[in-house]
Amino acid sequence: TQERLRKELKYFFMNPCQKFKLRKRKPFKLTIQICKIAFVTIQLVIFGQHNQNRVAFMDDNISVFRNNLMNNESRLYTKDEVYSKINFLRQQYVKLKNSSVGIYGYLQEQPTTDCPDAHPSLASFDSDKLIGSNYMTPPIYMCVDQYMQPQLDCFYFRLINLDLKFGVRTVWMKNPGSLYDTDCYNVYIQVKLNNQDHAGIIEESISSQFALSPCRETQPKKIFFIVFLFLDAFIIVTCCMSIVLCTRSVWRAQRLRRSFERFFEKQHERRLSWWSKLEFVNGWYLLIIISDILTILGSIIKMALQLQWHGTVNYDACSLFLGVGCLCVWVGVLRYVGYFHQYNVSSSRVGLPCHWRRFPCIVWCMIILVLTLKKAMPHVLRFMVCASLLYLGYMFCGWVVLGPYHHKFRTPVVASEALFSLINGDDMYMTFEEMAKTSKLAWIFSQEFTSPIYLYTFISLFIYVVLSLFIAVIMETYETIQVQ
Amino acid sequence: TQERLRKELKYFFMNPCQKFKLRKRKPFKLTIQICKIAFVTIQLVIFGQHNQNRVAFMDDNISVFRNNLMNNESRLYTKDEVYSKINFLRQQYVKLKNSSVGIYGYLQEQPTTDCPDAHPSLASFDSDKLIGSNYMTPPIYMCVDQYMQPQLDCFYFRLINLDLKFGVRTVWMKNPGSLYDTDCYNVYIQVKLNNQDHAGIIEESISSQFALSPCRETQPKKIFFIVFLFLDAFIIVTCCMSIVLCTRSVWRAQRLRRSFERFFEKQHERRLSWWSKLEFVNGWYLLIIISDILTILGSIIKMALQLQWHGTVNYDACSLFLGVGCLCVWVGVLRYVGYFHQYNVSSSRVGLPCHWRRFPCIVWCMIILVLTLKKAMPHVLRFMVCASLLYLGYMFCGWVVLGPYHHKFRTPVVASEALFSLINGDDMYMTFEEMAKTSKLAWIFSQEFTSPIYLYTFISLFIYVVLSLFIAVIMETYETIQVQ
C-alpha cells in the first residue's frame, strides 16, 4: 500500500498536462471550464444589454415625470412655493395623458396603504391657496406627517414630511426587429416634501416604483424567448456538472490526505503539520464551486424574470450574481495559464505546495492566499495592520475636524474614499481648494492653518513612505520567488 | 567560398559607420531617411493646418444651423413642443438667407432619396397645429417612420423617427493672403426627432453633410497649388526609392541566409535554428517599408483632394495615413541612434541578434519584438495574460452590475477605458461619488456596499500589486541587459 500511496500522491500533484500524458485522461474539467467561460459571457452580454435598456426606459420615464409634473426648483423656501408646487403638480397630472408624447394612462387604486390615516385630508392646509376639487380625478393622495405638540400652533412648524402619491400606467413598446416582447408597467410615483431638519428649507424629491402588470392585448411570445430560456437551462446544467466534478476532486483529495496522514504518523511518529495538510486543499476548486453557485443562482433568477414570476427576486440581484460569477469564472482560468510552459516541474516533493509557487499564480495568491508566501507574509501582514491603523486614525480625525465644512469628509465612508483617492494622486488640488473655504477658528488653531498640515502630512506619509515601502515589499517578494 | 561567406556575413552585421569605414560606402539609406523625416513633417504640418481650418469652418456652420434654425431644447416631452419645433424650423429656414451674417443660398433638389415613400406627406399630423404652405418654398422634406399596427390608433404612439431634410449652399471665402482657393459647398442638413425608445421623450439631433460643388465664378488657381502638388509628388518619389532600397536589403539578407544555411547544414549536419534565421530579418527595414507605404497612400489621397477628385477618398483617411506614416518615420530614426556610440561591438558572434540587444532599441523592442528578450519573455507574456484575464473579468462584472446606473460603465469599451484610467490614478473620487448615487437593492447586497468593494479591490490589486510586479519585471530585464 505504501507504493500505491506514493503513486497516488505523485499523481495528485501532477497538472492536467502530465495527467494526460501519463494516463491519457482527457482534461474534462478544463473543457467544461472553457465552455462555461464562453456561454457565461454570452449570457452576461445578452442580459446586460437588456437590463441597460430597461433601466434607460425607467430613467427616461422618471425624467418625463420630473419635467412634466414639477417645475424645476428642488428646494422650497417660502409657503407660497409649497402651495404653487402642489397646485402645479395636480394640474399637470390631469394634463399628462393628453399632452405627453409618451403612452400614459391613470391608475384608479390607492398606490400604497402606508399613509398614516391620522392626516388623510388636506384640512391642515389653507384651503384658499389650493385649487379646487375639479383636479381631484384622477386622484393624488397626500400623506402629511407632523408633530402633535400643542404648543406649536402653526402648521408649517409642525410639518415633518408631506408625501404626494399617484399612479400612472405605461407601455414599453419594442421596435420591429427587437428580440423582446412589449411590457406594461404600473408606475407608483411619490413626490416627497421633506422638512425633517426644520431649518427653513423644504427639500423636494421624486421617486417611482415600476411593477410589471399584464398588458390588455396579449401578443404571441417571440421565438427568442425560448432560445434565451434554453441557454439559461444549459448553463445551469453545465455549472451543476462542474460542481459535481470539483466536489469529487475535493473529496478525493481529502480521502488521500487522511490515508497519507495515517501513513505519516505511523512512520514519523508525529502529526502532519497544518501547513502540509493545507496543500491537499486546492483553492482553485473552491473558487470554481463558488463561481458555479453564483452563476446558477443568477441564471435561476434570470429565468424567473423572463417568465415574469415577480416575487422577492429582482434585476439588480440577478446582475450582481451573474457579474460576480463571471468575474470568478475568468479568474478561475488563471489556474490553467500556469501549466502551459512548465511540463517538467518535479511535483514529487511533498511538503512544498508547488502549484502555488509558480509565477502566474502570484497575482491571485497575493489576494486570497498570501499564506504560502511564508517569508513575505509576516512583513506584509504587519505592514498592512500598521498602515490601516494610521489610515483609520487619519480618517476619523479628518471626519470629525473637517467633516462639517468639507464635502469630501461628510461621512467616514466618504472620507475613506477621498483619502484613498488622494493616495493615488487624484483630485488633490480641489481638496486643498475646498479646505480654504472652511470656517475659521478664532484661535491659533485656525482651520486655514491646520487643514493643509493635515493634508500635507497625510499625502507625504502615504504616497512617499507607505507606498514606497509597500512596493519594496512586493519587489522583494518577487525576487525571492524568482530565486527559488 | 567559405572565406567569402564569412566576409559577407561580417559585413552584413556591421552598422552604417563600420560599413562606411570599411568600404567607403556612403550611407545612402540614412540620407534618404533624414530627407524623408524633414519633408514628411513639413507636408504633415501644411496638411494638418488646412484640415483643421476646414473642420473649424464646418463646425461653425453646424453651429449656425443649430442656433438659427432650432430653439435650444434637445429633448421634447409634449406634443405641443413637437409642433412648435417643426414650425419654428420652417419659419427660420425661410429667413436664413437674409438674416444670417454668413453666405447662404437654398438648394432646390431633393437632398437624399432614402425617404420611405409610404409616408411622404404631412397627413399623419394634426394640420391645424402646423403652419400653412406658404412656408413650403424652399422645401423641407419630412420622412416619417412609424408602425403599421392597426390596434395603436394614435400617431404619437406609432412614431419611431421623424426626419426633416433640407439643403443649403455656402461659400468658404478665404481672406487675402491665404494660400488656398475659395471653395463652394452644398450642405445637406438632417434634423432627426428620435422616438425609438417610446419612453415619453423625443430626442432631437442635427447632422449635416458637406459636398464640394463648383463655384459659379471660376477663379485662377493660386501659385501655391502647384507647390503643394510638387511637394507631394517629391515625397512619393522619395518613398518609392526608400522602398526599393529596403526591399533590396531584405532580399540580399535572405539570399545570404540561404547560402549560410546550406553551409551550416553541410558543416554541422543539423538545421539552422529558427532563432538564428530570424536574425537575418531586420525589423527596422519592415518598419521603414510600412511607413513608406502609408506615406505614399496618404500623399496620393492628398493630391486627389487638392485636384478635387471626390470619390471614395476623404480627409480623415488622408490624415490617418499621413499621421501613422509620420509616427513610423520618427520611430524608424531610433535605429540610427543606436550606432553613434558603439563602434567597437564585435558583431561576428553569429547566433546572437546583436543589433537588437543594444539599449536604444529596447524601447522599441518591447513593443514589436519582445521575442529577443528571451529570458524576460515567458514572464512578461504570462504576466500579461494573467493580468488581462483579471482585467476582463473585472470589466464584464463592472459593466453588468454597475452599467445601468453608472455613466462610466455604460458599455464594455467605456468600462475598459474607465478602469484603465483608474489604474493610472485618474478621476478616482468622481467614480466613487457617482457610485453612491446608484439604485439600491433591498438585500444585504446593496449597491452602496458592493460597489466600493469592487473599486477598492480593483484599484489596490492593479495599482499596488500588478503594476509593482510589472515594474519589477521591466527593471530586472534592464539589469539583465546591462550585465550582458
Add this chain to the structure above:
Amino acid sequence: TQERLRKELKYFFMNPCQKFKLRKRKPFKLTIQICKIAFVTIQLVIFGQHNQNRVAFMDDNISVFRNNLMNNESRLYTKDEVYSKINFLRQQYVKLKNSSVGIYGYLQEQPTTDCPDAHPSLASFDSDKLIGSNYMTPPIYMCVDQYMQPQLDCFYFRLINLDLKFGVRTVWMKNPGSLYDTDCYNVYIQVKLNNQDHAGIIEESISSQFALSPCRETQPKKIFFIVFLFLDAFIIVTCCMSIVLCTRSVWRAQRLRRSFERFFEKQHERRLSWWSKLEFVNGWYLLIIISDILTILGSIIKMALQLQWHGTVNYDACSLFLGVGCLCVWVGVLRYVGYFHQYNVSSSRVGLPCHWRRFPCIVWCMIILVLTLKKAMPHVLRFMVCASLLYLGYMFCGWVVLGPYHHKFRTPVVASEALFSLINGDDMYMTFEEMAKTSKLAWIFSQEFTSPIYLYTFISLFIYVVLSLFIAVIMETYETIQVQ
C-alpha cells in the same frame, strides 16, 4: 548593585510579552490603551454626528437668508443695482417671518456696537431712491465706511464698505426620536457691500453669527444628556490614569538612566554618549501623554458645550482636540503591533535602540524620530533640505511671475498647494490650459513661451528626479534594516 543594575536594564528593554512571561506582570497599560481606543472612538462618532447636524442646520439657515433676502447677483456694477439691493433686502426682511417655511422671529436690540457712529444715518444716500421709513421696523442698521477727503465730492467714490446688520431668532426643533433637546438661537446677520478696490465693482457677501439663547418654553432634559456626560467623565478619568502610568514609566526610565550613567562613567571613565542616553526616552510614552492631554481638553470642552457654558470655548476647538487626540491614540497602538511576532529578540545589547529598529515602527519612526535611522538620516535630511530649497525657489518664482494671471498661483500658500498637487500628478492639463490664457509680453520672453517651460522643468525635475531619488533612499533604508 552591578548585578541588580544589569537585571533592571534587561527588564527595561523587554517588551510587554516578555515582562508578562518573566514576572507575570499583567499588561495594565495595554488594557487601558485598548479601552481608550474604543471609548474615544465612540465619543468621537457621537460628537461628530451631532456637530455635523448642527453645521448643516446653520448652513441651511444661511442659505435661507441668501435666497429670501437677496437677489442672486454678488457683484454690483451700477448705482441703481446698489439701491435696488438695499430696498429689496429691507422689503424681504419685513416679510421673512410670515412667508418663510422656517421658524423665524425678529431681534429688537442693536446686533453689534462696532458700527462707527460718524455715519449712522442714510443721509449719504440719495433718499429718493430708497424706500420709505415704514420698512424700518424691524430695524436694519447700516454702517457706512467712507473717506473724509473733501476733494472727492461723490458719495460712491468715497465709499469703502457698507454694512447692513440685522438680527433674527430661530429654533432648532428636533424630530421625535432624536437624542438631543430643542435649541434656540439668536442669529446676527451682516450683509457687506465691499468697495475697497475702487475698481467699479462692489462685491456683496453675507455672513451670520449664531448664539445660543434660552428658549421661552423650558423642556425637561432628555435621558441621553446624562449618559453623554457620564461617558465624557469616564474618558477623562481613564486618560488621567493613563497619564499617571506613563509619567511613572518615564520617570523610572530616567532614574535608571542616571544610575546607569554613573555606573558607566565609573567603569569606562568617559561620559555616556548622547545617542545612548536617548534610548532611555521612550517616544511612545510621550505620544500617549500628548494624546491623553488632547483628549482630556476635548472632553472638558464637550461637557461645557453640553451644559451650555458658552465662554471662550467652541465646537471647532472641541472637534480639533478630539480629532487629533483620536489620531494619536490610533497611532499609539502601532507600538504593540511590533511585539506580536518577535518574542525572541535579544534586547540585552545596550547601545542599540532595539525597540525602534523593528519593522512596524518604521512607518512611525520616519516621521517623528528619523533620528535612529542613523545611516539614512544624513541622506534623507540633506535630501529634504535640497528639495525644499528648490521647491521654495520654484514657489516664489511661480507666484511672482504667474500669480497675477493664474488662479492657482494667486498666493504663495496656494502656489505651494498647486505645485504639491502637480508633483503628485493632479490637475496638470488644467494648469497648462490656464497658463495659455495669461497676458502676453511683447518680448521674446512671452508668457506663452516661459510658463510651459516653467511647468515642464518643475514637473520633470520633481516627479522624475526628486521622487525617484526619494524612493531610492527609502528602499535602500528598508533593505539596510532588513539585513541587520
Add this chain to the structure above:
Amino acid sequence: TQERLRKELKYFFMNPCQKFKLRKRKPFKLTIQICKIAFVTIQLVIFGQHNQNRVAFMDDNISVFRNNLMNNESRLYTKDEVYSKINFLRQQYVKLKNSSVGIYGYLQEQPTTDCPDAHPSLASFDSDKLIGSNYMTPPIYMCVDQYMQPQLDCFYFRLINLDLKFGVRTVWMKNPGSLYDTDCYNVYIQVKLNNQDHAGIIEESISSQFALSPCRETQPKKIFFIVFLFLDAFIIVTCCMSIVLCTRSVWRAQRLRRSFERFFEKQHERRLSWWSKLEFVNGWYLLIIISDILTILGSIIKMALQLQWHGTVNYDACSLFLGVGCLCVWVGVLRYVGYFHQYNVSSSRVGLPCHWRRFPCIVWCMIILVLTLKKAMPHVLRFMVCASLLYLGYMFCGWVVLGPYHHKFRTPVVASEALFSLINGDDMYMTFEEMAKTSKLAWIFSQEFTSPIYLYTFISLFIYVVLSLFIAVIMETYETIQVQ
C-alpha cells in the same frame, strides 16, 4: 614653484569650512549670498503683492466694461444681432460715467491711429438700423476691414473685421493705510467683431490697454516710496559686489588652470584632458553670476516703474527677471548644503571633480551638468533622444489625426502638453470621453477604433515602459554614486 602650485591647487579644491580652518579666511561670499537671499525674497514679496493688486484692478475694470457695455453673447449669428450690439454699446458708453459705481471719465482724443482710413465712416452700414448721431459724443471710432472684390455686393460677405475703439479715464484710489499712491489711468478699449472665417459666426472680443497718466490733483509722495527705492538700490549694490567676487574667483581659477596646464604638459609631456580642465570651471559661480545679472535687471526696471518712467519696460518683464533671479538665488544655496557634513573629504585627487560628486549636488547636477555623471550619461542621453523621438512621433500623429476633432490636440504645443499630462496620469478619462465624440470614418479605420488604440499604446508605452526604465536609470546612478 611646484610646491606652491601643489599648495594652491589643494587650497583651490577646499570648501569654505576648510578654507576658514586653514587660513582663517572669513566666508565673505557665503555671507553675501545669505544677505542676498533674504533681501531678494523681501523685495520679491513686496513687488509681487503690489503687482497682483494692480492686475486685479485692471481685471475688475475689464469686467466692468464687459458687463456695462456689452450684453453677454460673444458669438453673433444674425445681422440684427450685429446692429443691436453696436447700438447697445454706444448707448451704454454714454451712460457709463453716471451709472457706474466706479470712477470713470471720457477721453476725447482718437485712441489709436492704425485704423485704415479707407473705411472710416459708417457708410457701409444700413443707417436705418443704427441709432442717430446724438450718441456720437463721447466718440466711438469704428474701423471696418473688408474686401474690395467688386463681385461680392453685400457688405456682410465682404466684412473681415469691425473694430470699435473708445477711451476711458479712471483712477486707482488707494485706501487709507496703503503704502502706495493714487494712480490715474487712460484706458483704450477695443471691441473687435471678427468675421475672418466667413463661416456665419462673428466672434466678439474685448481688449483694453492701460496707460498711466498724471493725475490732476498732485499729492505728496508717501514715505514708503523712498524706502522701496532704497531697498532696490541696496540690492543692486549687493549683487554687483557678488558679481565682482565671483568673477574674481573664476578668473583666479583660470589663472591657476593655466599654470597647472603648463606644469602638467612639462611633466607628463601630453596635454591636459578636456575633462580635467573642466574641473577648474565652477558651475556654481556661473549660476550666481546669472542670478545676479537677472536680479540687477529686475531691480532697475522696478525702480523705473516706481519713478513712472514708462518706456519699453513693463511689469511683466520685471516680475520675470525678479522671479527667475530669485529661483537662481535659492538654487545657488544648494552649494553650501553639501559642505556641512563632509569636512574630511580628501580633495587632493586631481582629475575627479569632487565638488560635483557629493550627494546634495546631484539634484542640481542632473539638470545643468549631467556631464560629470560620466557613466550614466551615455544611457541617459541616448534614452532621452529615443524617448523624445517617440514622443515627437506621437505628438505629430495625434495632432494631425485627432486635432480637428479633439480639443486637446488642437495645436502641436497643446498636444504636447496633453500627452505630457497623460504620462503623469492626469485627465485620462476625459480624454477618452472626448475621443468618442470625434467624427467617424466610413471605413474599417473609424476614429472610434483608432483613437483608443492611439491612447492605449501611448500611455502603456510611456508610463509602464519608458518611465520605469527612466526610474531604473536614475536608481542605478544613485547606487553607483553611493558605492564610490
